[in-house]
Amino acid sequence: MTGTDRMGRVRAAMGEAGVSALLLSHGADLPWLTGYRAMPLERVTLLVLPLEGDPVLLVPALEAPRVPAGGAFEVRPWGETEDPLALAVALLGPQSGSTLAISDRAWATTVLGLQDRLPEARFLAASTVTSPLRAVKDHAEIATLRAAAAAADRVAGQLQAGLIPLIGRTEADVSAEIGRRLLAEGHQAVNFAIVGSGPNGASPHHEAGPRVIGPGEVVVCDFGGSLSLGPYTAPQGSTVGYCSDITRTVVTGPPTPEVAAAYAVLLESQQAGVAAARAGASAESVDAACRTVIGEAGLGDRFIHRTGHGIGIEEHEDPYLVAGNRLPLACGHAFSVEPGLYFPGRFGMRLEDIVVVGPEGPEALNTADHALVVVEA
Ligand code: ZN
Ligand code: ZN
Ligand code: ZN
Numbered sequence: 001m002t003g004t005d006r007m008g009r010v011r012a013a014m015g016e017a018g019v020s021a022l023l024l025s026h027g028a029d030l031p032w033l034t035g036y037r038a039m040p041l042e043r044v045t046l047l048v049l050p051l052e053g054d055p056v057l058l059v060p061a062l063e064a065p066r067v068p069a070g071g072a073f074e075v076r077p078w079g080e081t082e083d084p085l086a087l088a089v090a091l092l093g094p095q096s097g098s099t100l101a102i103s104d105r106a107w108a109t110t111v112l113g114l115q116d117r118l119p120e121a122r123f124l125a126a127s128t129v130t131s132p133l134r135a136v137k138d139h140a141e142i143a144t145l146r147a148a149a150a151a152a153d154r155v156a157g158q159l160q161a162g163l164i165p166l167i168g169r170t171e172a173d174v175s176a177e178i179g180r181r182l183l184a185e186g187h188q189a190v191n192f193a194i195v196g197s198g199p200n201g202a203s204p205h206h207e208a209g210p211r212v213i214g215p216g217e218v219v220v221c222d223f224g225g226s227l228s229l230g231p232y233t234a235p236q237g238s239t240v241g242y243c244s245d246i247t248r249t250v251v252t253g254p255p256t257p258e259v260a261a262a263y264a265v266l267l268e269s270q271q272a273g274v275a276a277a278r279a280g281a282s283a284e285s286v287d288a289a290c291r292t293v294i295g296e297a298g299l300g301d302r303f304i305h306r307t308g309h310g311i312g313i314e315e316h317e318d319p320y321l322v323a324g325n326r327l328p329l330a331c332g333h334a335f336s337v338e339p340g341l342y343f344p345g346r347f348g349m350r351l352e353d354i355v356v357v358g359p360e361g362p363e364a365l366n367t368a369d370h371a372l373v374v375v376e377a
Contacts, residue, residue, distance in 0.1 A: 006033050006133070007055070007072055008154040012049050012337050013129045020098040021265040022049040022126055023088070023114070023119035024280055025104030028313035029130045031240040033216055035068045046085035047073060048091045056091055058084050079364045083112045092118070101126045126316075133236035135310055135318045136332035139230075141242060142356055145334055148227035149354050149365035150246035159221055166213045171195040175208035178223050183367070187225030188241050194222040201249070201348030204305055204340055215376075216253035218347040220340075222246070224315065243315045243335055244364050247352035250375045263349055263372040264342050268292035270351040272371070273307055273321075273337040277355050279361035288337040297377065299341055308348040311354055333357045337364075 003041060010033060014022055024030040024047040032038040034057070039047035042063055043060040054074055058220060059067055062079040071269075077089075078084045089096055097120035102111055104125045115123065137145065155178060158164055162355040164177055196206035197213040201220040226241030249266075251259065268289045276289035287307040294303045306322035309315075319327050338352030353366035 003102075006146075006322045007049075008048070009133055010129060011051060012343070014049075014101070016127055017101070018099055019124060019129055020051050020095040020100045021092055021100050021101055022129060023047070023102040023106070024049065024126060024363055025103040025106035025110055027103045028317065029126050029134070032130070034071050034073060034132055035240055036066070036071065037240055039063065040098060042107070042109075043090075044078075046084065046088050046106075046110070047070060048088055049073075050092070050095055058082075058087055058091075079348050085110070085117060088114065089117050092263065096119055096355055097183070099124060101129050101136055117257070127191055131318045134312060136330055137312060137334050137356070138332065141312065142332070144229045144242040144357065145225065145244075145354065146365050147229055148187065148225070148242050149246070151187055151227055152182065152224060152244035152246045153366050153368040154185045154360045155181045155223065156195050156221075156246055156366070157336075158246060160250060160369050160373040160375065164221060165214050165377045166250070166375055167377065169214060170212055170277060171197055171200065171208035171211050171301050172210060174213065174221075175223075178208060178221065179225075182223060182225040182244075184264055186334060187227045188227045190295075191224050191243060191245075192222070194220065194247075196220040196222075196348060198347060199276050199345050202342040202346065204342065204348070204350065212274055213252060213253075216251070218249060218251050218255070219375075220247065220249050220348050222352065240313060243311050243354065245311055245315060245354060246341075246368065247338055247350045248368060249349040249351065250373050252375055252377075254374060255372055259347065259349075260372065262302075264354055265294060265297040265299055265352050266339060266341055266349055267370060267372075269339045270337060270353070274353065274364050275340060277329060277335075277337065277357055278329050279357050279359070279375040283319045283321050283329060286321045286329075286337065287325075290337065294339060296342070302343065304342055305340065306334055308338050308352075308355075310335045329357050331357050331359055333363075 124129035224245035273290035340350030
């Protein structure tokens with residue numbers, strides 16, 4: 001799907017949803033549709049895309065040089081003394097009293113300002129229109145996700161091979177090294193590098209800190225970045241990358257029988273989740289597949305989060321693998337499968353791969369060793 005195809009599909013979805021104009025500001029919808037990612041400045045960036053008529057990108061004048069040339073939209077830079085919301089209202093014209101879909105990540109000031117000027121309009125979240133389209137990745141997007149996963153896998157492999165020493169270093173230090181290696185392996189940006197050692201591993205989103213990693217500890221490493229291949233790279237530095245996200249848990253010495261037994265359950269759970277990720281199966285059935293294995297082992301209360309999240313330009317996007325989400329999985333859906341077990345005050349463990357639903361079944365993009373690897377370094 002090229003940018004023009006996307007525009008056509010967005011317009012069709014707008015028509016079905018009764019949306020007369022789409023207003024894209026910050027967030028991933030704009031780069032997905034146009035190749036341009038707006039800096040999260042306080043200044044207003046807004047693509048005004050009417051159901052009929054040409055789209056216009058309102059962009060702060062000083063940002064205009066970053067907008068890729070040749071886009072399927074007109075660029076209207078606004079100067080420092082102009083009122084961008086007044087320009088948006090003028091562009092909407094007769095559509096200003098109808099249903100408008102605005103970026104989920106637009107600043108509240110932008111939304112409130114528009115609501116104030118357009119008292120007749122009804123506002124929806126742009127994701128109502130864009131999210132089902134964005135969730136299904138095309139070939140180029142899957143190729144980029146695959147390249148990002150391979151780059152993250154190389155770092156995971158370095159971790160498991162003991163090339164990133166753990167014992168005697170702080171989590172923060174290890175996290176910084178993982179970040180440097182994500183860049184060295186081809187990512188343009190590091191999004192996060194969680195290193196949770198010993199008891200800190202029991203907090204799923206623990207922020208790597210001053211704790212010094214000791215021998216014989218369980219260490220959860222969950223990291224990812226953004227990587228852009230050719231097609232979505234804009235000429236002047238605006239890149240639209242796709243995310244990697246992998247978790248591998250290692251031990252800095254032979255695991256205790258309790259840790260080894262829990263990890264065996266985790267591995268079986270994660271494999272069951274990946275196997276369940278087939279076209280036609282519901283999103284919640286993948287969560288159930290992971291949870292059943294853990295529940296049957298008597299560890300159900302240790303798995304305290306949903307099984308996974310969609311991934312693309314954003315680290316977390318639709319579809320979410322969680323009880324209650326009956327969405328049928330379709331070819332091109334890409335998401336994490338990441339069950340975890342958390343023992344407060346003691347240790348935690350998680351195993352995460354990115355999986356794409358394909359015509360022949362699930363494809364796990366991450367292939368780094370899934371075993372509980374002992375890193376005695
Ligand atoms: Zn997470
Ligand atoms: Zn992760
Ligand atoms: Zn994740």
